[in-house]
Amino acid sequence: MIRIFNHYLHRRTLIQVCFDLGLIVAAVFAVALIQSSNEHMVTFAASYGISLAGGMFVINSASGLYQQSHKRSLTQSCARALFALLIGLPLAYGLFSLMPATASHREVITTTAMLAVGMVMIHRVYAAHAGTQTSGRTKILIFGSGAPALAVSESLRAADPHAQIVGFLPGPNEVDPLVPAHELINTHESLTEAALRLGVDEIVVALTERRGGSMPLRQLLDCKLYGIRVVDLATYFEKTLAQIKVSHVHAGWLIFGDGFNQGMMRSAVKRGFDLVSSVFLLIATLPVMLVTALLIKLESPGALFYTQERVGLNGRTFKVIKFRSMRQDAEKDGRPQWATKNDSRVTRVGNIIRKVRIDELPQLFNVLRGEMSMVGPRPERPFFVDELVANIPYYAVRHSVKPGVTGWAQVRYEYGSTIEDSLEKLQYDLYYVKNHTLFLDLLIMLETVAVVLTGRGAR
Incomplete structure (x- = not known):
């Protein structure tokens, strides 16, 4: 994993992105260099190639082609690649058609650019389903053999197929291992000896008991000095799952660790980003909003918009605005209810606009008014917030930033209706509050497009 602007990304993902973008730029540059002796024209064509590469990065990211693929079928990958191809090919043709008509070999360069886009799509499908090479896998030693160690192994195998767990080394005070015997490492070896013999890249400290001399600090320091990464449970889950696991974190880790930067500069940048993006989206989606408003009025009587009290920044309440997607009497008994799957209160039009998140578009007015941000935790109702604060540790931390139209939890976890x-x-929201930057906001907005296109998690 590589940390970029406080956010962890898989090294493999970065390599794949660089390969795809480099393929397009290199193909266009090479053909322009071969076909034309005019240095100015070669530079001109290369700049178009860089623009196309940037556009394809946005398209591929929005199509979900750079997301983890081990849970995706070949058919799903092909469908996403086809969707990206249907946008990428016209983009390549239109972009290179802007070259001067007098440019030599313009047609050849345009054809090359379109072929490069096709090759990138083939590579995206191949890379998503090609077998993992053992030589390129990260070797991880888990220091511990109890319940925390099992949690690490299960989450790692589910989240990162390119990681290799070389074994478990029981701690000094762990006498009843829960992991299978064949995965245990010889306890006659020290931690340092085992790590060096196995050639591990990382050690995850997942001890059941960390008191009474069970933490060999000198050996852990030696491993670090040998170039082996050493992480605790909270850091491991933050890095691998992009979560802050409430069950494995303590207040000291949150207080003395990095992150949770809420400075004036960050707030100003975020507000500027919110204003620009919300105005752009309002203009771009205005026809969709007008059609939606008409359909809502035609289907059922009642208000066009639905306003509801939500909890925002620093616990202050505000009125969130959405298109009405339920019957007018959805809560006729006056008691708040969680939305559920196949909710009978949802209208036919409401069911459609919920799947593609059109009902959320009026929240852009909340963003313009400064009550919400484009990206942040989902705003909840005061009734539910009181219940959740009483039952979940650190829940109130999510109110230290503005709630968002979309967010890290929304794109990573399906809609929930239970504590x-x-x-x-919340564990995703805590990660966002701790590590939020403009870079992460842009990634979340790209992933939101992929969620909208697939209808994942809608209710």
Whole structure:
């Protein structure tokens, strides 16, 4: 994993992105260099190639082609690649058609650019389903053999197929290992000896008991001095799952660790980004909003918009604005209810606009008014917030930033309707509050497009 602007990315993903973008630029540059002796024209064509590469990065990211693929079928990958191809090919043709008509070999360069886009799509499908090479896998030693060690192994195998767990080394005070015997490492070896013999890249400290001399600090320091990464449980889950696991974190880790930067500069940049993006989206989606408003009025009587009190920054309440997607009497008993799957209160039009998140578009007015941000934790109702704060540790931390139209939890976890679901989403929200930057906001907005296109998690 590589940390970029406080956010962890898989090294493999970065390599894949660089390969795809480099393929397009290199193909266009090479053909322009071969076909034309005019240095100015070669530079001109290369600049178009860089623009196309940037556009394809946005398209591929929005199509979900750079997301983890081990849970995706070949058919799903092909469908995403086809969608990206249907946008990428016209983009390549239109972009290179802007070259001067007098440019030599313009047609050849344009054809090359379109072929490069096709090759990138083939590579995206191949890379998503090609077998993992053992030589390129990260070797991880888990220091511990109890319940925390099992949690690490299960999450790692589910989240990162390119990681290789070389074994478990029981701690000094762990006498009843829970992991299979064949995965245990010889306890006659020291931690340093085992790590060097196995050639591990990383050690995850997942001890059941960390008191009474069970933490060999000198050996851990030696491993670090040998170039082996050493991480604790909280850092491991933050890095691998992009979550802050409430069950494995303590207040000291949150207080003395890095992150949670809420400075004036960050707030100003975020507000500027919110204003620009919300105005752009309002203009771009105005026809969709007008059609939606008409359909809502034609289907059922009642208000066009639905306003509801939500909890925002620093616990202050505000009125969130959405398109009405439920019957007018959805809560006729006056008691708040979680939305559920196949909710009978949802209208036919409401069911459609919820799947593609059109009902959320009026929240852009909340963004313009400064009550919400484009990216942040989902705003909840005061009734549910009181219940969640009483039952979930650190829940109130999510109110230290503005709530968002979309967010890290929204793109990583499906819609939840229980306290357990809220706990899972909180762990993503805590990660966002701790590590939020403009870079992460842009990634979340790109992933939101992929979520909208697939309809994942809608209710």
